[in-house]
Amino acid sequence: MSDYNFAYLDEQTKRMIRRAILKGVAIPGYQVPFASREMPMPYGWGTGGVQVTAACLTPDDTLKVIDQGADDTTNAVSIRKFFENTADVAVTGQTSEASIIQTRHRIPEHPLTEDQILVYQVPIPEPLRFLEPRETETRKMHALEEYGLMHVKLYEDIARHGHIATAYAYPVKVEDRYVMDPSPIPKFDNPKLESPAIQLFGAGREQRIYAVPPFTKVVSLDFEDHPFEPARAEHECDLCGADHTYLDEVIIDDNGGRMFVCSDTDYCETRQSAGHRGKFSPKENAA
Amino acid sequence: MTPLLSVRDVRKTYGNRIGCTNVNFDLYPGEVMGIVGESGSGKSTLLNCLAGHQALDQGEVHFDTRVDGMRDTIKMSEPERRMLLRTDWAFVHQNARDGLRMSVSAGGNVGERLMAVGDRHYGNIRDKAIDWLDRVEIAEDRVDDRPSDFSGGMQQRLQIARNLVTGPRLVFMDEPTGGLDVSVQARLLDLLRGLVREMELSAIIVTHDLAVVRLLADRLMVMKSGHVVESGLTDQVLDDPQHPYTQLLVSSVLQA
Amino acid sequence: MYVAVKGGERAIDNAHAWLAEERRGDVNVSELTLPQIREQMTLAVHRVMAEGSLYDPDLAALAIKQSRGDLIEAIFLIRAYRTTLPRIGYSDPVDTGKMTCDRRISATFKDAPGGQVLGPTFDYTHRLLDFKLAADGEVPTANHAIPQTADMPRITDFLNKDDLIQTEVPSDETPPDMTREPMEYPANRALRLQTLTRGDEGFVLGMAYSTQRGYGRNHPFVGELRIGTISVEMEIAELGFSIEIGEITLTECETVNQFTGSKSEPPQFTRGYGLVFGQLERKAISMALVDRALRWQELGEDNLGAPAQDEEFVLSHSDNIQATGFLEHIKLPHYVDFQSELELVRKLRCEAQAAAHKEAAE
Numbered sequence: 001m002s003d004y005n006f007a008y009l010d011e012q013t014k015r016m017i018r019r020a021i022l023k024g025v026a027i028p029g030y031q032v033p034f035a036s037r038e039m040p041m042p043y044g045w046g047t048g049g050v051q052v053t054a055a056c057l058t059p060d061d062t063l064k065v066i067d068q069g070a071d072d073t074t075n076a077v078s079i080r081k082f083f084e085n086t087a088d089v090a091v092t093g094q095t096s097e098a099s100i101i102q103t104r105h106r107i108p109e110h111p112l113t114e115d116q117i118l119v120y121q122v123p124i125p126e127p128l129r130f131l132e133p134r135e136t137e138t139r140k141m142h143a144l145e146e147y148g149l150m151h152v153k154l155y156e157d158i159a160r161h162g163h164i165a166t167a168y169a170y171p172v173k174v175e176d177r178y179v180m181d182p183s184p185i186p187k188f189d190n191p192k193l194e195s196p197a198i199q200l201f202g203a204g205r206e207q208r209i210y211a212v213p214p215f216t217k218v219v220s221l222d223f224e225d226h227p228f229e230p231a232r233a234e235h236e237c238d239l240c241g242a243d244h245t246y247l248d249e250v251i252i253d254d255n256g257g258r259m260f261v262c263s264d265t266d267y268c269e270t271r272q273s274a275g276h277r278g279k280f281s282p283k284e285n286a287a
Numbered sequence: 288m289t290p291l292l293s294v295r296d297v298r299k300t301y302g303n304r305i306g307c308t309n310v311n312f313d314l315y316p317g318e319v320m321g322i323v324g325e326s327g328s329g330k331s332t333l334l335n336c337l338a339g340h341q342a343l344d345q346g347e348v349h350f351d352t353r354v355d356g357m358r359d360t361i362k363m364s365e366p367e368r369r370m371l372l373r374t375d376w377a378f379v380h381q382n383a384r385d386g387l388r389m390s391v392s393a394g395g396n397v398g399e400r401l402m403a404v405g406d407r408h409y410g411n412i413r414d415k416a417i418d419w420l421d422r423v424e425i426a427e428d429r430v431d432d433r434p435s436d437f438s439g440g441m442q443q444r445l446q447i448a449r450n451l452v453t454g455p456r457l458v459f460m461d462e463p464t465g466g467l468d469v470s471v472q473a474r475l476l477d478l479l480r481g482l483v484r485e486m487e488l489s490a491i492i493v494t495h496d497l498a499v500v501r502l503l504a505d506r507l508m509v510m511k512s513g514h515v516v517e518s519g520l521t522d523q524v525l526d527d528p529q530h531p532y533t534q535l536l537v538s539s540v541l542q543a
Numbered sequence: 544m545y546v547a548v549k550g551g552e553r554a555i556d557n558a559h560a561w562l563a564e565e566r567r568g569d570v571n572v573s574e575l576t577l578p579q580i581r582e583q584m585t586l587a588v589h590r591v592m593a594e595g596s597l598y599d600p601d602l603a604a605l606a607i608k609q610s611r612g613d614l615i616e617a618i619f620l621i622r623a624y625r626t627t628l629p630r631i632g633y634s635d636p637v638d639t640g641k642m643t644c645d646r647r648i649s650a651t652f653k654d655a656p657g658g659q660v661l662g663p664t665f666d667y668t669h670r671l672l673d674f675k676l677a678a679d680g681e682v683p684t685a686n687h688a689i690p691q692t693a694d695m696p697r698i699t700d701f702l703n704k705d706d707l708i709q710t711e712v713p714s715d716e717t718p719p720d721m722t723r724e725p726m727e728y729p730a731n732r733a734l735r736l737q738t739l740t741r742g743d744e745g746f747v748l749g750m751a752y753s754t755q756r757g758y759g760r761n762h763p764f765v766g767e768l769r770i771g772t773i774s775v776e777m778e779i780a781e782l783g784f785s786i787e788i789g790e791i792t793l794t795e796c797e798t799v800n801q802f803t804g805s806k807s808e809p810p811q812f813t814r815g816y817g818l819v820f821g822q823l824e825r826k827a828i829s830m831a832l833v834d835r836a837l838r839w840q841e842l843g844e845d846n847l848g849a850p851a852q853d854e855e856f857v858l859s860h861s862d863n864i865q866a867t868g869f870l871e872h873i874k875l876p877h878y879v880d881f882q883s884e885l886e887l888v889r890k891l892r893c894e895a896q897a898a899a900h901k902e903a904a905e
Contacts, residue, residue, distance in 0.1 A: 004627065033725035040623040043868030045875065068879045075875050077551040105879045123872065134855055136728050144366050148403030152388070152395050155402065158409055159392055159431050161891050167883035186883035205865050207725040223409040231886050249882055263879055
């Protein structure tokens, strides 16, 4: 792997990506087209995020990679290894130690700081795509701020189900201008999109980069009388007892028995080592 | 009195063929103008040009905007024109399918314009939608049904509700009763007449059906081969047609 | 106690080791060599070069071996490698009229200068399994002819001389490079052809077939199909002239299609064009049909709403590396999203049941 340039991509390509990132930061929520490269991992598996991370990495960085909130899921392991091999940077599981965090489907529970960059992997960057399949049309809709259709979809949800039936990839409006897809994070994470950290979104296959700069206003679309509600399972974490985190539901036996655990593995472990306990924690470990 | 719409020297060609040419008229607030002619006479082309659906070759279409007064809509930027199209202007298509979202509920269809101009209260939007469905004689319990489940006449009434919900000041209608059964046409015409009076709407209605303009239009323009051959008050044009073509049109209706 | 999947790293390492073992198969069977693949699985090698957009038979053979014969996987390996290569420069355009043809047929004329050359084709083979081939691969020597040295003029050029076919306007404009710039719609023809030539053979074939069955029919004749080799030249700035840098095999197809005409222009035949690396005539013909279908706008034809006329649809779904990656990414864990849907469905069901109870009670 040493035959490849630092962080795999050549410097020319990184410059091109950085230009796209800067443009994205300058126009919050706007999808910047970029000449996405063919990466040695499949499209749809984080090629956009990997390219953004590669363009941001310096030898002094500490990288954390999560998928579904966990550091040890296979794709997170694979991407982390890729950067260990090609960039030889320090890696960590701890959110607070990382300078760059690449994520798929979650925002870490531990609050981010101004010194951090959060890179999202994005499958379909266009929030209007499933209302209007044509790129030529959706670009026009963004340019003219024609977002009525987006609310029609929410209206239809309420008319049919009594609620807005979008549970993840919940659309937001950035700085009162662009409607943006926050990537398929659960809507529980949406409030965390207003953050001191730089948030960068990379969609490799769709050749788009967009950004939410620090302290940018991000509003989840809703109605006054049906306000946006971040949702989580009504349980406590069975390992650390947290009642404020996003939980995974795990089936533990053939009788439908289940436990709930934090999806953010680092957050959960940190709490456990600080002495927090849940229903299923081994008793002898209690401090 | 300032006209609401002032049309000057409008021309549209397709290669060597004239779509419409040398069209001039003023439309005053509360006035309904009919444009009649047989198919191919250029009346639909003219309507589409006026409404900004088609680019024209030359001419001016001034509209009395709420904020800036008279503005040439042809020279407006795309965002400005689109804003006009979803606020002060409305367009009723001949085929309701062209003007409705067939996979969205009736309530959603009516509510779309409200949401497009920033209404963010579900309850209000829904109440207004139901009120408008009632005004076009669609029962409240159909509010969550899709237009694909509606009859042709209902679809057309829904399209009208969807257009009028934001209280537009100018409505373009392209053969609004075309393609409907005669009995359904009569009911729709009746409804339209009521709405036009009640809302003091200004409208431009394109039709080949003289019965429609007789009932709805204050003034008439008769078109043939892209040219306006005669214009005047509706009763005057229909009862005492001057141009041979108008005479032919009127007599063919009488015979029919 | 159940522990959520841990040790992803070890699982990945083990999977890779097992994969390598499976790739080798039964060790009592001798291992495939790259020259064997290159020489005997030639058409697979050609497909990998064409859709991988990299002309290198040895690397393509390696990719096929490494991917256990999964050609899309092999194409992926080539693409990922290709993207790391430096761009030294651009070759001169090749003149396919100067190709040394192994095969050259026209369906529009019985004969033409240069003649019909059938070449090494499956066309008239009877598709009977040859059990002799299972026993040994010895083949009788084929007859040889004296190679033709004269240029083979393109058939459509004859039509062109009489103005019977629409003239393509030559342009010195640098074509866009889809591997260096983001895709933009509407695309011009150069960009469309670029996308199609590296597009998935099956997808392009399916699109072409759909036009033949009436979804955007354009009445194609194969004006000419030629397969052969041609030298690639590149101008070296320091030298001030072009030198030959290699030789490649190409398949080119020009279709002669339904004539169009308008008031100002008399009726004329129109063209569709296909050009691919290697000997891939199914792909080249398909490409020509799809190219022609996508030209409806410039030729003033009606939009019939056919899928093959829809540029955005065709171009954005033709790449099998993009398609396969996105399709297969649904194998990745999605349990966070699934959990959020689970909560929502539970809530909606709960409310629906409560409403039903209330109704029953009233």
